[in-house]
Amino acid sequence: MPELPEVAALTDFLAGHLRGAVVTKVQLVSFAVLKTADPPFSGLEGRTVTGVRRFGKFVSLEADGLYFVFHLARAGWVRFTDAPTGIPLRMGKGHLAARLSFSSGTGPLGLDLTEAGTKKSLAIYVVRDPHEVPGIAALGPDPFSPGFDVDALAAILAASSQQIKGVLRSQSVIAGIGNAYSDEILHAARISPFAIARSLDRDAVRVLYDAIHSILGTALREAAGKAPHELKDTKRSHMRVHGRTGEACPVCGDTVREVSFADTALQYCPGCQTKGKILADRRTSRFLK
Known part of the structure; x- marks a missing residue:
């Protein structure tokens, strides 16, 4: 996407x-x-x-x-x-x-x-x-809009009891971030995709804010000036965890893992994001409803 x-x-x-x-x-x-x-x-x-x-x-x-x-x-x-x-x-x-x-x-x-x-x-x-x-x-703020600062992100997260992965993907909360870049942002911030948004302390919010701008900013610079037929390959070439299931994390060397849902999947690095814990795959979880 x-x-x-x-x-x-x-x-x-x-x-x-x-x-x-x-x-x-x-x-x-x-x-x-x-x-x-x-x-x-x-x-x-x-x-x-x-x-x-x-x-x-x-x-x-x-x-x-x-x-x-x-x-x-x-x-x-x-x-x-x-x-x-x-x-x-x-x-x-x-x-x-x-x-x-x-x-x-x-x-x-x-x-x-x-x-x-x-x-x-x-x-x-x-x-x-x-x-x-x-x-x-219904769109939420754009990550590069003047009013989207650390305090704005902190307020958004403090009001949410959802997992941070879902918050980042919700267009009514923050506009423009989807499945791929939310994986990359959370990896850069070293945050589990299953972390509850309001549980993040101020330091973690700052790290997440910086990761949003670093990951998206780099991708914007790489995509700038490209013709439409070049953009998909440009996007894929810079992913560290998204779409890299089974490969070695370029940061810590651990194996990139996947959690699959009904019609999508997320990727993450246990070594960087979950202190080595392997997250349950929702396809086989008995808690899936």
Whole structure:
């Protein structure tokens, strides 16, 4: 799933290539991805792209007062081309969910939204204000917003009886962090993913705050300037524990372990994060409900 660093890089890329371009056609291959009816998606046609902005893990293209907003979810991605073919699309075929065509000063441009896998969660909205999108309206603070300091994080954690892994992933609490970067942040902070948020003392909160900015900041710098097709590999190449089950931790040498859930999994290092304790895999836990 693309998270804050990849979505930020994608937003910058699209802004650089699409600002000033005119939307010539919007085609939906799967109408299930469209979550709004008014205004109609065809209302974007003929409008000029005036800006592209990120809200958490949402991308918003502004076109003369209308907004095309999308969330790529777990398996969604984009394909951008400056040499579109113009071949008519067929409904329900392949991984393609939607296509936007543009005319620009340099020629035609194309933007495809794709989604692999069987669980379809990619979402598209056409709205008059991005905050009409429920997911955007409910977002918590961005980690790099001016008001997100150590005190703000401490207040968030003090109010939560959830495990810290879930708190970091909750978009209504902190915007932009997903499964992969929460694993990396907790590893850098040497905190168990099962630690209860409000149990962290002030020193641990400071370490966690610094880890959030260090991990995300490094990822932002690595992703900056990359084309969309390069971003996934860039993300994977810098992971220390996420997706590294069975490998040696690069910090302490212990074996990276995994805890699996119904539709996802987390990775952690026992040596760095749990004082050597192996966390119970929720698939086999008798406490799973």
